[in-house]
Amino acid sequence: MPSIKNIYKEMENDLNIKKDFTNGNLEYLTNQGVLLINQVLTVESHKPGSHWKQGWEKFSANVIEKISSDEENIVFIL
Structure with missing residues (x-):
């Protein structure tokens, strides 16, 4: 799950958005039109x-x- 950790790290550093990345679920991003x-x-x-x-x-x-x-x-x- 290293890539997901990096995504969350950048979200926190750049946007001050803190998320729990222990499960790696990025499904919430699809509601925002994000495709990974x-x-x-x-x-x-x-x-x-x-x-x-x-x-x-x-x-x-x-x-x-x-x-x-x-x-x-x-x-x-x-």
Whole structure:
């Protein structure tokens, strides 16, 4: 859950928003129009990066491209 901890840390530092990240549930963000997407959508258990260069990168790029072409006022955080 390190990525989620970093998200919450930045929310607290930048926006003074404090959240409990022990369960990692970010579902509340969907009500605010937030989409969180990884570049690679699958991985072997305990093997970070194991599905890198398997085609997910192109799929994820197409999702981002579609969203940015259909919507206005989009913010991307990389």
